[in-house]
Amino acid sequence: MEFSNIIGNEEVKKQFVKNLEAKTFAHAHIIAGEDGSGKSLMAKSAAIKILSKSIYQNYADIIEFKTSKASIGVDDIRVLIEETNKKPFEGDKKVIIIYNAEKITVQGQNAFLKTIEEPPKGVFIFLLCENLEKILDTIKSRCQIHRLRRLSYEEMKLFLSKNYKNIKAEEMKPLIAFSDGIPGRVEKYFTDDAFRNIRNITMEILISITGKEVYELLKYEEQLMKYKNYWQDVLSSFISYVRDALIYKETGDEQYIINIDKIDEIKIITDSFSYNKLNKIIDTISYVKDNMQSNVNPSVTFDMMLLKFQEV
Template sequence: MSFSMIIGHENIKFQIVSSIKQQRFSHAHIIVGEDGIGKSFIARETAIEILGKCENRQYADIVEFKLAKGKKSIGIDEVKSIIEETTKKPYEGNKKVIIVYNADKITETAQNAFLKTIEEPPKGVFIILLCEKLELILDTIKSRCQTYKLNRLSEEEMMNFISSKFPGLSEIELKSVVAFSDGIPGRAEKFIDDSSLREIRDTIINVLRTVSTSNLEEILSNENFFVKYKNEWQEVLTCMLSYIRDVLIYKETSNRDLIINIDKVNDIKDIAEMFSFNKLNGIINIIKETRIKMEKNVNSTLVFDSMLLKMQEV
């Protein structure tokens, strides 16, 4: 892949390439954007440009640091390793690029330890920080970096991206992917490739159907699904809210063109007939309450059981 192959973010790509060619590219940068927006692609292509290379392959002088599996933050020891890497001479030329993923997960203490290196890295060393939440990066670090904000792609850009990456999709499939992705390429890829997401989407429809009944045993039979996907609870709740949003809009307008989950339009129609506006709005509030509890690390089984019961009662 090259910058020309990355769809969208035209101004940012032009700015980066121009400053590198004119040899005025600064030594520290932050690329901020939502998960799946393309931060890592932009970072790697930037690194390849800095090194003066053109092939998209592994380079010894592009060093990537990622959040360790199972860890929630990047601490002082990990930052010391990054700092140590900056002191090592490049292998193939006179430049080296350090890409730090999840930079907003670096603890405040570790960020302070990193500050001097970001301010004055060794000659020929470039540092690129990737993050989703810029507000978690210390102001002292932000002030020493050039920041690039990646925005969601337009519908036309998403159409081009999906059509080129997944040729052969039917019109309904293409519309479904574009709507679900909401301008984020990574979500489009997940929609098509991730079997877990397909199960989540299919099962949530059944969950909403059972909530419309008064059979408590049937409602609680969904517990195993929520236990299975407790680590993907954000995707589960986002999917549920997306369906409820579609049901509300269809119930009010009867316009299928406004539905995000267009591949589930028949299910959306059925559920719209099952629920009143009051119940749908009540379910939205319950889902939002559930999200807050999950963010506080409350026992997931208890949280989801409570959610299902409240949905049935509302």
């Protein structure tokens, strides 16, 4: 696993390679980015360089801490500290990779602070997180922070070409749009029916906005709630369709449509809504995104979104 095989985030990769080669690599790092943005790939690529390995596998000196629990408490951190203090099994270096580090409670972070500040010689710690704001400043100040950005259209195209060689040309643009710059979403699309269902449901809702009574539209809330844990993908799907409708309304040219597999439905949306109404839908989705990020009840938020859609 080489850094050169990771697509995008060139500055982060360059910094990692430069410091590793110069033997000035910090002992503690935070890699922040959305789920599927490549945080674990960055950490694993660094880990094999640290251990002077050529491929990534289950090495005794790479400890990956994952949990399905809602939070990582002090007891979990004590186990990690104990593991950190054990001598490396093979050589003189050890790597600790902690997934979903934002789950660590305040008490847990405080308990881990001393270890992050002064780990045993040869130990390197990687905290992977989506929400950097949930990491205490005292932890952040003792780590090198690396923020992963979304990939560009061309980078996503390269990612698909490299990893999905049999993908059809007509599938490329819709997948890139659906991924919204997050490679992991493409991988989930091919392994999780939820992502295909989301595309269908969101399109159905947009087409159904006009001509339905409020109570009929609100029935979609139950369907959306099935995918509350995928709310970012739900909103990205809505935005992708509305943007296609705006572009088609402006140009009348199918070559600019991203979701070309749903061109007939895009044309229906284009005919049904004015520029003003399409932009209002985008504003509503932005408002919904802010609410979801603020942990507002998903059911209430989806209901509000559907009502606002109906009002445009």
